[in-house]
Amino acid sequence: MEENTDINLSSGKVESPSGRDDGDKFNLQRKIFVGNISYRVKQHQLTKHFSQFGTVDYCYVVKDHLKKWSRGIAFVTFQDKKSMTRALQATDEELMLDGRLMRVAPAEESKRVSYSEGANWQTRLPPSLPTQTQDGDTCESDFHCSEQVTLPNVSHLELDACGECAIQRLYDDSLMLIFSFLSVKEHVRVERVCRRWRHLAQKSWNRQHKLQFRHMFKGFIKGLTDSILNSLLQRCGVYLRALDLSASPQLLSDLCADSIGANCPNLTELNVSGASVTDVSLRTIAQACPKLRGFIQERSFYVGDKGLTSLFQGCQSLEHVDVQNNAGIVGDCFHSLPTTVKYLNLDHCTKLSDLGLRKICLRCKHLTELYISHCKSVTDQSLINITQNLKRLKVLHMEGSYSQITSSGLKKIGQLIFLKELSLSQNSAVDDGVLVQCAVGCSNLTNFDISGCYKHVTDLGIQALTRCSDLSYLNISYLSHVSDSCVEALATSGKLQSLVARTCSGITDRGTSAEPEHLDTSRSSVTINMYNLSMPHLKADREIMLRPADSSSEEEEEKEEEGGGQSEPVSLCHQSVMAAGAEITSDNEWDVNELDGFECDDYLIGDDPLEEERWSLS
Template sequence: MQEEDNNVDKEEQIDDRFNLSRKIFVGNISYRVTQKRLTKFFSKFGTVDYCYMVKDHIHKRPKGIAFVTFSSTKDLTVALNATEEQLTLDGRLMRVLCAEESSRVKHKEGTVWDSPSLADNVEKLVISDDFADHNDKETSECLSECHINKLCDDTLILIMSMVPWRQRMCLERVCKRWLILAQRSWHKQGSIHFQSVFNRFEGLTDTKLCSVLVRCGVYLRTLDMSASPRLLTDMSMDVIAEHCPNLEVVDLSGMSITDISLRTLTQKCIKLKSICLQRCFHVSDKGLQWLFENCKQIENVNLQGNNNISGN
């Protein structure tokens, strides 16, 4: 009984320390929205004490998420119960959730940090929400008139496997049959890159990467991240390590990874033969030591532009 009381007291202390009882998480924010504009937007729900927009720590570009702290829990409740119309800013419907204690903070305080929950959240966002207002009966009636839907499953899977991966993910929204077949079509996806995929206002994030790799990661032999590294954090290494156990070639050029995240990757991706770490300025000799210890088949390591490597 005393132990339970201590746990409750600890949770209350955490809430007080981080203002979790008055703080919300805001996602899907347009990259054109400034911190001042976002603060003014949420002021219609109540008094805003502080608004923090998360930015890439190297290039200082917004990552499309923020934390808003209200002056009272009443104001927070009003924001959480807002309608879709009230939460639309700059043409985007923002996601508003209760803020939670960071998993990494818990890890620092002595508990076990577990990152796979990111994949669970992605599956809910990418798959479940797409069908929240979906009328399968109407779609079935429409598809019954389409010749392509009369093809057998194997033929449709073959066709879908030839569609570029970003458009293939959109095919999952057509109907439940196409959702299942589109996900089965990834089995021939041996490599993936992000060249010319995003426009200048977009970019590859940890969540977007996870939504791709949760579908095809187990089949990948080659992964090239060099075309869109600016919005990725070192948590992306946890995502790759979790979903891509068969990787042989990976290009991580320009990513802000550390020795610890490189160790996480190499502990799971032990089949690596080639890795590119160009301009990965936070990787040092310690990270390379873990790389060579964990990946016995490694043949090629590109360290161009990395000044932290001394060879000692």
């Protein structure tokens, strides 16, 4: 019995003397794995070579599924087990083919078959560790070696192949977790490795809840397209909760809305700023994504009240709406604005009317943040509606110049007792009375910006802000009528932490103690920024600094009055232009006749006087 029966220790099966096993599903008892095959060897050549060990039933050379090239490995199935044993015990000379030494090993069932995909890792036994040969080489691939095999001359390519196959020993759950931490680009590339990785990579998209494209595409031409977006959303769209297209919207068309609607039913946040979205696109998104809570669409040129009406009617759970820089919004869409909206940004919506703001005030009683900067059509009536209906408002931004808003209308802001952040930058209607009313009524203010309101704001209005005990940030840049006294009053009261005072001509070093010798930083963390961050076009004295082009000097006007006639025009190119403080001598006076033949009359106007020497030497 012992002489006529073979027992396979790896599988535990009893085989007949003939070497065949009827229960062998993949003929593993008669199949060997062959590696390090020359890429020029064909299937019939390999079959003929291994026929010296016995009859070969079938020979399969593994090829690349795209280029159809040989991958240098094959599986050879013999007619009986004795032939397989002779092939495994073959010498190096017998395994030489086309100048390469092939390596052989018993074939085993692939891990993809032996371990079911998606099974719990705790219920499975770990696979066998890779076998270390005498030469220190590791033999491991999609198959598993059942006995120790010596690999005498393994090339660098084979080592790479063994190294790549080592990760195949990880469980499916571990691979899926690794794939979920990859970037979007690497996640897609992983799908091209093999079928198993493609299956696991596609399953690992369920961890992708947010998708954005910052720092993904290089240059303006290579960006996100409709086809790329559609391909990605087909993989992870059903799992997405937030989608941001604002980083690369230049190549997207209105077809992107169809992809979003078809693949992203569970979206709660959507940013399509800069994309070519139309009114029809918004209607598609509203029908397919009713769970939206945040919607951002900046710099839109094709969306108006009609498209936003469809969005507001389809998404009744909206809380965050940002449609700034949209010149097509008048305000007719706000009659269907959800009552759940708490954040609304309408900056630079220049056609926004009082009627539109009135609809906002009547529907959104819980609004806490409102941005209407540079909305030039807003009047005092809008401020009355805001203060009477939006009692819970905490943030209000009204930056820019408004031709139909007066100081009496701005004084109504003092009725918003819960207001914490207020910005009235570059608003010419702001005066001391407005600041006093805001300080008295809005006692909870923490951030206040009145930069650029230089016409009517003085020390009286700034000192009134000392009543705001929680004020931590104040911007008084470009205010020419404030002095050191207001800064001293702010420093001695309240919780002011940040004071911005750029180009304030009335504030000196005495008020700010900006000189290092006047500062005592030993017991407090004082940080002083001495960089000049001011903007010349916002300075209050910019009209004084710039001289009109057609104005004449006082001396010329006096000569005209005394002479009673018009003075002769003075050619600017005949005037001596020198640096401040330089003395005119006979050596450095310019010869007027030298410029007579020069075509450009204003060559040296306003340039450095050394240009005379450079021009003469040229």
